[in-house]
Amino acid sequence: MSKWLTVLCTALVWCCYLYSNPAATSMANNETDRVALLAFKAAIVEDPFGALTSWNHSLHYCHWNGILCSRRHPDRVIRITLTSQGLVGSLSPHVGNLSFLKSIVLSNNSFHGLIPQEMGRLFRLQAIELSNNSFGGAIPTNLSRCSSLESLNLINNNLTGNILVELGSLSKLRALGLSKNKLSGTIPPAIGNLSSLTVLSLAYCNLMCLRVSKILSDKLRS
Ligand SMILES: *[C@@H]1O[C@H](CO)[C@@H](O)[C@H](O)[C@H]1NC(C)=O
Ligand SMILES: *[C@@H]1O[C@H](CO)[C@@H](O)[C@H](O)[C@H]1NC(C)=O
Ligand SMILES: *[C@@H]1O[C@H](CO)[C@@H](O)[C@H](O)[C@H]1NC(C)=O
Ligand SMILES: *[C@@H]1O[C@H](CO)[C@@H](O)[C@H](O)[C@H]1NC(C)=O
Ligand SMILES: *[C@@H]1O[C@H](CO)[C@@H](O)[C@H](O)[C@H]1NC(C)=O
Ligand SMILES: *[C@@H]1O[C@H](CO)[C@@H](O)[C@H](O)[C@H]1NC(C)=O
Ligand SMILES: *[C@@H]1O[C@H](CO)[C@@H](O)[C@H](O)[C@H]1NC(C)=O
Ligand SMILES: *[C@@H]1O[C@H](CO)[C@@H](O)[C@H](O)[C@H]1NC(C)=O
Helix, strand or coil: CHHHHHHHHHHHHHHHHHHHCCCHHHHHHHHHHHHHHHHHHHCEEECCCCCCCCCCCCCCHHHCCCEEECCCCCCCEEEEECCCCCCEEECCHHHHHCCCCCEEECCCCEEEECCCHHHHHCCCCCEEECCCCEEEECCCHHHHHCCCCCEEECCCCEEEEECCHHHHHCCCCCEEECCCCEEECCCCHHHHCCCCCCEEECCCCCHHHHHHHHHHHHHHHC
């Protein structure tokens, strides 16, 4: 008897909660995106052209410069596009909370520090364009969890370490740009197995890279 009473009470409390606060779920969702974007802004230390001045409380974040929200899922950010804005700073790990994000394009700025592992949570992400910045450290292993990824462009940064074997699991990858970094080691054969890959830029790492990339380009020609 008391067990049923507990179940009934729990159900009642839950119903009351939903009834009094119908927007509870969507509120939680859109608050997450807003918080994540504010954290993104907070990690920028220089914004010479005022690219982020519209990122203020008097404007809904879906109207902030460089932000595109979904039509199907209102208030969910699907694109961040801020190229050539002279932005200096790091990339906040909070971007990993923008769970509807499809593309992040920050090419030709001065982002430094690590590419956050948290981006591996973004399974809808199709494009990561971070070329011509100063990102350092290793390519995060968790990027291999971005299973929708079609384009990964990290050309002209300061990345070190090996080219990840794990990238070979990105079966939708069509373009991979890793040239002009300080990467070492060999190209994992798994990357040569990526059947959708048609653009590959790996030059400027070392002789071994060049040799394997020739094998790959031969493969792509055949
Ligand atoms: C969050 O969602 C609620 C309910 O859909 C809406 O009323 C509110 O304006 C939204 N807030 C933001 C900041 O998007
Ligand atoms: C907020 O951004 C809008 C759009 O760029 C701008 O017109 C407004 O002056 C800004 N407000 C503040 C307080 O910066
Ligand atoms: C890169 O950004 C700088 C501004 O920081 C700009 O002057 C330059 O033209 C940009 N380069 C390209 C190729 O867009
Ligand atoms: C978002 O991400 C940050 C850093 O990864 C984390 O600390 C925070 O708890 C996350 N969640 C929300 C709802 O902001
Ligand atoms: C890369 O950044 C440098 C320095 O900001 C700039 O001079 C150059 O034009 C950029 N190149 C490209 C291809 O964006
Ligand atoms: C990276 O991925 C692992 C699972 O492979 C997960 O346990 C971990 O939480 C992820 N790290 C971040 C920072 O999201
Ligand atoms: C690259 O990293 C080295 C240290 O590893 C640092 O001295 C150099 O300034 C960095 N270059 C850029 C463009 O960030
Ligand atoms: C590459 O593909 C071939 C044929 O499908 C397979 O036998 C081989 O194990 C794969 N190699 C790697 C490293 O995934």
